Amino acid sequence: MSGILRLDGLRKSFGSNEVLRGIDLTVQQGERIAILGASGSGKSTLLRCINFMEVPSAGTVTVAGTPVGEEARGGRCYRPAELARLRTRIGMIFQQFNLFPHMTALQNVAEGPLSVLGVGRAEAEARARQHLAKVGLAEKAEAYPARLSGGQQQRVAIARALAMEPEMLLFDEPTSALDPELVGEVLETILGLSREGRTMLLVTHELGFAFHFATRVIFLHEGMIHEEGTPEQVLKHPRQDRTRAFIGRHSTFAF
Amino acid sequence: MEYEFAFGEILRDWDLLARGIRLTAALWVIAFVTALAAGLFLGIARMSPRRALNWPATAYIEIFRNTPVLVQLVWFYYAFPVLTGVQVSPFVAASLGLCLNTSAYCAEIYRAGLQSIVAGQWEAGRALGMSEATLMRRIILPQALRRMLPAFTNRAVELAKMTSIASVITVHELMHEARTMATQSFLPLETFTVVAAIYFILIYPGTLGALLLERRLATRGGAA
Structure with a gap:
């Protein structure tokens, strides 16, 4: 099986700093992968190389069997x-939502289909309303981002991504910029998507959420995949010392 | 002081002044509109990582910002024809000079405005699959233009004043007409006072507009 996404020998350097040092990964349709690692381990860079927000220094990204680039x-x-x-x-x-501040929630969600996919306005707005309803924000359609809470903004951002009807979703620390009491609503929304069998990759610091969300957990260390397996294996019975230490640090105050 | 003011005599030549005002306004509008358009491309070229775009744009902007407008106009009227063999009318030379000069300043306003839009906005647009042109048109410019508005209004006011320099290359705009009238009537005091008042009446609404705009944008705090 070639999978919906395959990374071969993916490397990325910023100047002399090599952040990714050869990542090989195959993702099957419908898999939900949580990417964990200390800050600076390269997990966000890995995610951003998949949709070329960062261009890899070496290696290939293959989407649905077709290698990107030549x-x-x-x-x-x-x-x-x-x-x-x-x-x-x-x-x-994105971590910081990055909604378009000059557009209402509805316009934000309709913008991609409208200006990229060439869908007509009526159709794009009808679809946008459906997606807003799906993230529980139907009544906020006419609100500007500045009038929404962080959690609501992130849910609009999820609706904006869904409106393109993508084959996979990338979440770059989606709750790291949120006040603790707003994290839950965003995680609930993401869990809701996982029930639809969507392919998702998620970079997060929320180990508890990763456990419930993921079908596979990847632990990155110094730009390489240090350990991977089911959430049960990696989070409850880590084999590597570094993984164990990382998980220990993140549960210091568990009660 | 024993001077007898003779404003009436100046205003009797209103036709001449009116022609001057028309040409001043034409110069101003033509130069500003073309400079706004040219400045956008220059500003984007200046930001480009490609040296073939960035370097000429930078050179152009710095040359026009660091030489006097008077020299630029005179150069276009007297030197440009020698170089190219194309004789241009004073009005064309003046429009060209003022446009090129103002476009250099506009380019810097565009650049500063575009760079003030946070990286996340560019990324969000790209992540949706927008081309750079769509991203600019739908996401970046609508936000940036709002921030640039006060700077552009100031530029427009500056340009309105700069049009008076065109009199040097015999464009019959307001200042040129004033000089003709002053020498013919021997009434420089009245003539130039009237002309100064006309410039003030033409330009002050612009300055006022800029001030109001700046205040309104400040109280809105940039949100939405």
Whole structure:
């Protein structure tokens, strides 16, 4: 099985700092993968290489059997139009939500279908209303982002990604910028999506959530996959010392 | 002081002044509209990581910002024809000079405005699969233009005043007409006072508009 997404020997450097040092990963349709690791372990960079928010320094990304970019002059070369088309198939949810502040919630969600997919306005807005309803914000359609709580903004951002009807979703620490009492509503929304059998990759610090959400957990250390397995294996019975230490640090105050 | 004011005599030549005002306004509008358009492309080129775009744009902007407008206009009227063999009318030379000069300043306003939009907005647009042009048109410019508005209004006011320099290359705009009238009537005091008043009446609404705009944007705090 080639999977819906395959990474081969993925590397990324920023100047002399090598953040990813050869990642191999195959993701099957419907898998939910939680990516864990200390800050600086490269987990966000890994996620951002999948939709080319960062262009990998080496290695290949293969989506639904087709390698992205073409071999040229000892590296890979990516055409902007190809990357734009790829991104319409991969939804991304950011830590800071990044809603468009000059648009209402409805306009935010309708914008992608409208200006990228070329869907008509009536159709795009009807679909946007459905997606807003799905994240429980039907009544906030006309509100501007500044009038929404962080949790609501993040749910609108999820609806915005869903409106493109993507083949997979990438979550980059979706609850890290939220007040603790707002984390729950966003996690509930994400769990709701997992019941639809969507393919999702999630970078998070919420180990408890990763346990309930994921079908597979990946622990990154120094830009490499240090340990991976089911949530049960990795979070409850880690084999590697570093994984154990990381999980220990994150549950210091568990009660 | 024993001076007898003769404003009546100046205002009797209203036709001449009116023609001057028309040309001043035409210069101002033509130069500003074209500079707004050219400045956008220059500003984007200046931000480009590609050296072939960025370097010429930077050179252009710095040359026009760091030489006097007077020299630029005179150069376009007297030197440009020698270089190219194309003789341009004073009005065209003045429009061209003022447009090029103002476009350099506009480019910097665009650049500062575009760069003030946080990285997350560019990323959110790209992540949806937007092309750079769509991203600019739908996401970045609508937000940035709001922040640029006060700076552009100031630029428009500056340009309105700069049009008076065109008199040097014999464009029959307001200042040029004033000089003609002053020498013919021997009434420089009245003539230039009237002309100053006309400039003030033409330009002050712009300054006022800029001030109001700035206040309104400040109280809104940039939200929505």
